[in-house]
Amino acid sequence: MNLLAISLDQPATYWQLGNSWILISVPNFIMIMIMLALFVLALVLPFPGGEDEA
């Protein structure tokens, strides 16, 4: 049932800061960016308002 639209069965791209030990795979980086984006959006997007009850 795999649509194989995007096959991830290939080596990942890694981003390294110079020659340092700071190294991250692009897929992991994307997931972390999604976490941050959802966090920021959750804080700023308006939540459907309800009327205060008594």
Added chain:
Amino acid sequence: MSRESRKAREAFYARPWTGPNRHYDILKEGAIALLVVSVLVIFLSALFSSPDDPALTFKGWATDSPTNFYATEVQQLAGTSGTATYGPPYNEGDGPSLGPLTFQKWGGVTHPIDTANDFVITPLSSQVEPNDVTAALKAWGAATPDQQTKWAGDYDTALQATADANGDLHIDAVAKGDYGPVPDLAKGVTAMAVSGAFDNAMTGQGQFFQTDQTKQLLLMGDGSYMDDKATSLNLQGNTWGMMNEAGSWPGQQWLAFTSVWYQLPAFNAPDSATGLTRTLTDNADVWIAAILVLLLITFTFTPFIPVLRDLPRWIPLHRLVWKDYYKKHGRQAA
């Protein structure tokens, strides 16, 4: 904020809420969330599937890198392999230490592995072998343990001495010497691996039900076959391996705070280093485990730790969460 007002506020936060409420259907929210997440997961699964790199086999190892397999088996006979020199729980030894604390040693040898027998002699003996291997097995069995160690140790040393500039070994370049049946045993077990029979022998280990892969996995980790594959996929500990995944799938981003320590130079000292970094590098696992325990304690007791518990107040992201409430119902002075 004064201590008194802090106490008063804490008491207020603890009391049941008597302020304004709003209509909220939490189970409906849960049902909608379940639907959304299920659809999202099914979509991601259909689009991206999941990783499944086939397991490595001894047949693959002996076919792709026969010399490396051969040399590793010689080390098993000589008692010089990674597994043979590991220490508890597989054999006698010390293992890493955290200062005077040697948890690994205290754990005891609870899963004994005799590398010569478990990884060479027993598998070879489990099936009919060509005449030279049968004779080699007989010669090995008839020898004293000291003789066995001498033959295998000498052969291991001689074989390692054939390493060229690339680090590759050359079996046919081994210097002449008294190695007893060791070369025939190594040749026999390599042929057995190429045939696939070695995988079967190691998997079953003579039992009908066998669900413990410790022995075969330890053998697979000796030598360079599995290690090289892991390196190529950035799965070594010091390339964030704990966080990474095969292929282009996301890995375990939530393990960043455990993986980061293995990257630090203090835990990756070169062979020539001495002193503190030598100690830390040689005992990295237990030192990092200790650091993680400290982190966990800090994490758990955050509500009671000054600065850590105050950051939310100093960096007031919470004003975004509650901006509508503050607008309608006000807020106290900080």
Added chain:
Amino acid sequence: MSHGTQAPAGADFEPTTWTGSVRKRWLSTLPPEKMLPENQPSYVASWIYVFGMLTIVAMIVAIASGVIITLGGVQWFHESSTGKFFNSVHYWSVQLFFLFMVVHLWGKYWMAAWRGKRALTWATGVLAFLTAVGVGFTGYVITTNFNAQWIAFEAKDVMNAIGVGSVFNVTNLGQMVTFHVAPLPLMLVVIVAMHVLLVRKHGVVPPIDAIDHDAVAPAAAETESAEVAS
């Protein structure tokens, strides 16, 4: 002979049995209206609040897909495309589970949600995270592929270094499957349930520096509007 009068519903009775004592304790702490309320304090009005629920539903999808995988076994997904699909569902639900959990954690931290005697709620959250890592880890080492081989081979060094490798043998498939499908997910569900019940018990934490309406006298209303205006 009378069979004894039935104690009334609700918490207003004097228990005469262990069972009755537990019931009274339960109903005092978590009466039905607290367990299943139709409202929330009006400050519960931000998208950040949905991430706890999202984490739980991702866990539900992970458990459900895990149950389906047990019908095929740990080799199933190598051999069958249906098995592969459910492996993918299990994998992605776990990815989302941790993603939502991290956002939930960030939210709770910056809201200092431990205030008002809620430190135990925070602690059970930490414990849930730790247990989830354990469930995830045991899941990885039973995938019977290269990943399982490598992860188990590496992780054994940590387990051995702290002296538990003989009891928690990560290279023993039989043991790891048992851990992954029974005690660990059960522990996780129990800890998450405790976490949620603690939130129900204490209520959602009020905003930092919210005004205590019961303490504010009418004379102080000027201060209030002055605060709002500023």
